[in-house]
Amino acid sequence: xxxxxxxxxxxxxxxxxxHRIFGYPGGAVLNIYDAxxxxxxxxxxxxxAHEQGAAHAAxxxxxxxxxxxxVLATSGPGATNLVTGIATAxxxxxxLVAITGNVGxxxxxxxxxxxxxxxxxxxxxxxxxxVVRHVEELADxxxxxxxxxxxxxxxxxxxDIPKDVSAAVCEFTPAPEAARTARPRSLDEAALGAAADLLxxxxxxxxxxxxxxxxxxxxxxxRALARKCDAPATHTLMAAGVLGAGEERNLGLIGMHGCATAxxxxxxxxxxLMAGTRLSDRVALSPGKFxxxxxxxxxxxxxxxxxKNVTADLTLVGDVKDVLEALLPRLEExxxxxxxxxxxxxxxxxxxxxxxxxxxxxxxxxxxxxALAGPEAVYVTDVGQHQLWAAQYVDHVRPRxxxxxxxxxTMGYGYGAAIGAKMAAGSRPVVHITGDGSxxxxxxxxxxxxSYRVPVITIIMNNQVLGMVRQWQTVFYDRRYSATxxxxxxxxxxxxxxxxxxxxxxETLPQFEQAFRAALGADGPVWIECRxxxxxxxxxxxxxxxxxxxxxxx
Amino acid sequence: MVRNxxxxxxxxxxxVLARISSLFGRRGFNIDSLSVSATDDPGLSRITIVVSGExxxxxxxxxxxxxxLETRAxxxxxxxxxxxxxxxLVKVGADETTRSALREIAAVYKAKIIDLSPGSMIxxxxxxxxxIDAFLGMLCSYPxxxxxxxxxxxxxxxxxxYQLKERMLP
Numbered sequence: 001x002x003x004x005x006x007x008x009x010x011x012x013x014x015x016x017x018x019h020r021i022f023g024y025p026g027g028a029v030l031n032i033y034d035a036x037x038x039x040x041x042x043x044x045x046x047x048x049a050h051e052q053g054a055a056h057a058a059x060x061x062x063x064x065x066x067x068x069x070x071v072l073a074t075s076g077p078g079a080t081n082l083v084t085g086i087a088t089a090x091x092x093x094x095x096l097v098a099i100t101g102n103v104g105x106x107x108x109x110x111x112x113x114x115x116x117x118x119x120x121x122x123x124x125x126x127x128x129x130x131v132v133r134h135v136e137e138l139a140d141x142x143x144x145x146x147x148x149x150x151x152x153x154x155x156x157x158x159x160d161i162p163k164d165v166s167a168a169v170c171e172f173t174p175a176p177e178a179a180r181t182a183r184p185r186s187l188d189e190a191a192l193g194a195a196a197d198l199l200x201x202x203x204x205x206x207x208x209x210x211x212x213x214x215x216x217x218x219x220x221x222x223r224a225l226a227r228k229c230d231a232p233a234t235h236t237l238m239a240a241g242v243l244g245a246g247e248e249r250n251l252g253l254i255g256m257h258g259c260a261t262a263x264x265x266x267x268x269x270x271x272x273l274m275a276g277t278r279l280s281d282r283v284a285l286s287p288g289k290f291x292x293x294x295x296x297x298x299x300x301x302x303x304x305x306x307x308k309n310v311t312a313d314l315t316l317v318g319d320v321k322d323v324l325e326a327l328l329p330r331l332e333e334x335x336x337x338x339x340x341x342x343x344x345x346x347x348x349x350x351x352x353x354x355x356x357x358x359x360x361x362x363x364x365x366x367x368x369x370x371a372l373a374g375p376e377a378v379y380v381t382d383v384g385q386h387q388l389w390a391a392q393y394v395d396h397v398r399p400r401x402x403x404x405x406x407x408x409x410t411m412g413y414g415y416g417a418a419i420g421a422k423m424a425a426g427s428r429p430v431v432h433i434t435g436d437g438s439x440x441x442x443x444x445x446x447x448x449x450x451s452y453r454v455p456v457i458t459i460i461m462n463n464q465v466l467g468m469v470r471q472w473q474t475v476f477y478d479r480r481y482s483a484t485x486x487x488x489x490x491x492x493x494x495x496x497x498x499x500x501x502x503x504x505x506x507e508t509l510p511q512f513e514q515a516f517r518a519a520l521g522a523d524g525p526v527w528i529e530c531r532x533x534x535x536x537x538x539x540x541x542x543x544x545x546x547x548x549x550x551x552x553x554x
Numbered sequence: 555m556v557r558n559x560x561x562x563x564x565x566x567x568x569x570v571l572a573r574i575s576s577l578f579g580r581r582g583f584n585i586d587s588l589s590v591s592a593t594d595d596p597g598l599s600r601i602t603i604v605v606s607g608e609x610x611x612x613x614x615x616x617x618x619x620x621x622x623l624e625t626r627a628x629x630x631x632x633x634x635x636x637x638x639x640x641x642x643l644v645k646v647g648a649d650e651t652t653r654s655a656l657r658e659i660a661a662v663y664k665a666k667i668i669d670l671s672p673g674s675m676i677x678x679x680x681x682x683x684x685x686i687d688a689f690l691g692m693l694c695s696y697p698x699x700x701x702x703x704x705x706x707x708x709x710x711x712x713x714x715x716y717q718l719k720e721r722m723l724p
Contacts, residue, residue, distance in 0.1 A: 123576045128623045140724040304617035
């Protein structure tokens with residue numbers, strides 16, 4: 001049947017199982033929005049305050065559900081406003097399809113109104129991108145975009161559709177099923193055998209895993225492997241919740257602000273299994289010294305990650321779940337009583353902040369949130385000190401339930417992502433933990449949460465400074481607080497009122513607990529402002545380029 | 555510095571060169587020369603890239619290039635098996651007093667004289683980069699006015715050793 005480009009786009013979205021997209025209208029996407037009007041019973045369009053918020057919302061939706069998030073924006077500034085959101089998704093391997101309108105093909109390249117070369121701009125931050133110059137190509141390009149976003153290592157794909165293409169008409173042939181199926185990669189039997197031999201012979205084995213384990217759904221396989229090898233496991237920021245907070249073998253977070261025992265275990269390990277992780281500079285702070293005494297086995301779906309930052313003695317390229325499941329039957333049941341005992345001793349000396357009932361302390365706020373929100377809660381953060389406190393002190397017990405910008409470190413990620421996540425989270429509480437610095441970046445999405453009555457609970461950890469940068473200035477720049485104390489006079493309670501929601505200000509733990517309990521029952525968004533001290537730090541801390549020997553505990 | 559010759563077969567799409575150069579730029583890989591050409595298959599182009607880099611860096615260059623969806627094959631031309639050629643055009647200032655000496659040098663290197671003007675000559679030379687370097691070395695005592703080289707283009711002797719990946723893009 002003959003359809004115009006915009007209808008074809010709707011049909012392909014439906015083919016792909018997309019029933020909700022995030023976006024913002026504009027001139028170059030008028031045709032597409034006209035189709036959205038027609039298809040509104042089948043596809044919900046969520047309009048945000050800013051395209052960046054829409055991109056983060058699609059990202060949050062994707063991280064929570066594992067499905068592809070879709071974001072739509074107009075040409076020019078609409079498209080450039082997506083850039084931070086796309087880069088955020090790219091760095092954390094989140095499947096996203098970004099669709100931008102562009103000026104008509106006849107106007108491209110002439111510096112037309114709201115024209116920008118968005119495929120050029122997003123070249124290094126997408127898995128791939130397309131410009132559709134002929135309506136006949138549109139359906140297949142969109143289908144390819146969905147396939148690329150989720151095959152292999154996931155990531156964002158951008159499709160740029162000039163205005164005349166979204167209006168042009170051509171024959172459309174529906175494709176009921178996604179035609180492409182991922183070809184399973186055959187695993188390297190010899191390497192599997194060698195990896196099993198290393199693990200079977202290990203005396204101090206450690207598992208270190210990242211977001212790949214979460215995105216492959218390999219949590220159960222990892223748990224089984226940890227049990228069989230009797231190996232402790234430590235995770236990156238991207239993999240919080242894959243193993244539960246209370247599980248004995250879970251050492252918690254690794255890296256710059258990771259748990260001392262986790263970092264030390266990796267340092268002292270004789271065999272280290274690195275799974276679904278890219279050994280970023282926040283983990284392998286000094287790549288040449290990272291687990292230098294261990295035989296290192298690296299599993300990743302992306303061959304280019306092998307040996308990129310840290311070399312491995314053995315490599316297994318493939319879907320982490322497939323590899324772990326193939327490895328399991330080759331492993332012997334082990335018990336490492338001495339190693340376990342050693343770790344137990346080390347843990348006694350881990351950093352434990354002191355409680356103080358006279359003020360609000362970050363770790364107490366996080367613990368209270370966890371206790372009250374329960375195991376089903378989803379946590380979404382911005383970037384900075386609050387992000388690490390949330391990583392360290394919230395009890396993470398579910399995979400895909402700690403949504404945070406790990407790779408790009410995008411301040412302002414949280415609110416949009418939390419709104420997108422909550423729209424797919426059903427009755428699960430969604431708690432957006434932010435700082436006053438990050439929140440100032442994209443708090444405008446409050447209007448979205450209010451319009452759509454999205455009950456996201458926002459916790460503003462307000463220390464009135466840009467705490468993480470200030471912490472570095474304290475430690476490394478002799479307290480020269482350059483531009484980290486902006487002297488803002490923002491009154492969050494009154495501001496919330498202006499947006500049409502409520503904010504409660506808290507200065508003690510009982511106040512906070514009361515406010516949070518009330519927030520859990522709200523049927524729309526709420527904010528809770530927690531006044532905390534300027535000098536609260538994220539600890540422990542290993543400076544960039546350092547090792548466990550450089551760890552600071554106060 | 556080790557010279558690595560990468561042969562990359564890519565889908566013949568608009569923008570594929572931008573993708574390759576963006577990748578090299580972003581990752582800090584150094585391109586010494588690059589040439590793009592058609593192949594016997596109209597759907598494929600061959601990009602020959604000369605890069606410096608060794609070990610882990612070279613490994614990254616290969617893997618990251620392979621990751622591009624338009625890349626259908628990428629391999630290092632083995633030095634012993636590679637046939638490498640480059641084309642040089644060089645314009646040298648010359649008058650009646652120097653012409654014959656220049657012709658003599660050109661004859662030894664089998665360079666062609668493709669332009670003779672009152673004040674200059676243009677030579678064309680095809681060959682391995684070392685031969686071109688040597689020829690240019692001989693010209694250094696003459697005024698070189700303009701010069702361009704195509705960069706290396708290369709094939710490997712014998713049966714092709716690479717396999718084309720399945721086409722990923724519509």
